Amino acid sequence: MIAPQTPDTVLQTATPAPQHLSPSSEAGTKSPQDSTTPSQNLITPQRQNLTTQPQQNCHSPLTRSYKLIEFRGITLPFLKQYRIGFPALDRRFRRQMAQTQLDIVHAHDPFMAGHEAIRVARRQGIPVVGTFHSKYSDDFQQVTHSKTLARWGVHFIVSFYTKCDQVWTVSNSAADVLRAYGYKGAIEVVENGTDRIEADPEIVRMVSECYGLGELPVLLFVGQMNWKKNVRRILEAVKILVEQGRAxxxxxAGQGPSEPEIRALAAAMGLGKLVVFTGHVSDPQVLHGLYARANLLVFPSLYDTAGLVVSEAAALGTPALLVAGSSAAEAVxxxxNGFLAKDTPQDLAERIAWALEHPDRLREIGQAARMSIPRPWKDVVAGVLDRYEELIASYESRQR
Incomplete structure (x- = not known):
């Protein structure tokens, strides 16, 4: 949770996101779950940009320095890349929050942190925004192996967003998912930001040496090592390419609960020597180097509600291959400015082969992606601040 140290304040709440690789990546970063302390850092990198960027935006009254108010959490034993917090049980946190006057609350998850956001907003008589990020039904079913429990979980999710004064999603596809869950209210799409980055040749060289990439073409996946990310399809496509004699x-890049099984499958397919598992990468420069070194980002996920890694790769001029019709492919x-394929190993392999056989055209498509896909954070934040101020004014007028 965050709040400016002024009367003009915003509270943002978030349950721990998956362990990530970089300060804006879907695949890794020094986010809450990386901490070895019992305190739960509630600002994940994308949300942190919404709190640090306004300090550079002088036209808004919400441009102040921010402080972090933490509450305690634990690692989930069955999903070790996640942590869950308990704000209602943390007296220090509750005491600090009682002393902090806010103007608006923004919840980034519908669980304990989200319900704490609702409690704080109602107590202070201020509006609350809820952002919907994830296909929770898939997560519930993966954990519980029960469609009935997954349906109950979806009902819980919809009930939370119904209590929010305004609901945002990170993409049009995410809005469609929330509506499919049964949410009937208005939804506003507020995309994540990604700033364009210039590749550092020295970092690229060091990354290439560190991971033994040599001069070979490089395919990159950035995300959780989790079957729900469709990693199996990548391995199947690469096996076809190898059988065709391609080097x-x-x-x-990333870590997750399925990593041992993914490693085993790669070995069983005879791909062990050409697949590089980076594990958790905490240095953003290393991730930037990987993006820049890669010829193509291969991201066939059908799970994700937004293509954040697609934007990150594009920010460094690397195009992406995605499954046509997936949420991650919305901007491609x-x-x-990228490539789309059917969700089959054969079609993925054909598109990869074409890309690698046409390096000049591949670079042109990468540059087109760089110019068309990333949206600078300053633009995103300016829009967010405008929305905050409009909602605050509207809420206050209704309370009079």
Whole structure:
């Protein structure tokens, strides 16, 4: 949770996101779960940009320095890449919050942190925004192996967002998911930001040496090592390419609960020597180096509600290959600023082969992605601040 140290304040809440690789990546970073202390850091990198960027935006009354108010949490034993917090049981946190006057509350998850956001907002008589990020039904079913429990979980999710004064999603596809869950209210799409980055040749060289990439073409996946990310499809496609006699490296960047099984499958397919598992990468420069070194980001996930890693790769001029119709592919036009394929190993392999056989065109598509896909954080934050101020004014007028 965050709050400016002024009367003009915003509270943001978030349950721990998956362990990530970089300060803006879907695949890794020094986020809450990386901490060895019992305190739960509630600002994940994308949300942190919404709290640090306003300090550079002088036109708004919400441009102040921020403090972090933490509450305690524990690692989930069955999903060790996640932590869950208990704000209602943390007296220090509750005491600090009682002393902090806010103007608006923004919840980034519908669980304990989200319900604490509702409690704080109602107590102070201020509006609350809820952002919907994830296909929770898939998560519930993966953990419980029960469609009935997954349906109950979805009902819980919808009930939370119904209590919010305004609901945002990170993409049009995410809005469709929330509506499919049964949410009937208005939804506003507020995309994540990504700033364009210039590749550092020395970092790229060091990354290439560190991971033994040599001069071979590099395919990159950035995300949780989790079957729900469709990693199996990447391995199947690469096996086809190898059987065709193509030399390449596949870098799987991230960590997650399925990593031992993914490693075992890669070995069983005879891909052990060409697949590089980076594990958790905490240094953003290393991730930037991987993006810049890669010829193509391969991200066939059908689970994700937004293509954040697609934007991050594009910010460094690396195009992405995605499954046509997936949420992550929302900003991609096939053959113009990226590539789209059917969700089959054969089609993925064909698109990868074409990309690697046309390096000049691949670079042109990468540059088109760089110019068309990333949206600078300053633009995102300016829009967010405007929305906050409009909602605050509207809420206050209704209370009079």
């Amino acid at each position: 390449l490296k596949l870098v799987l 036009k096939d053959g113009e």
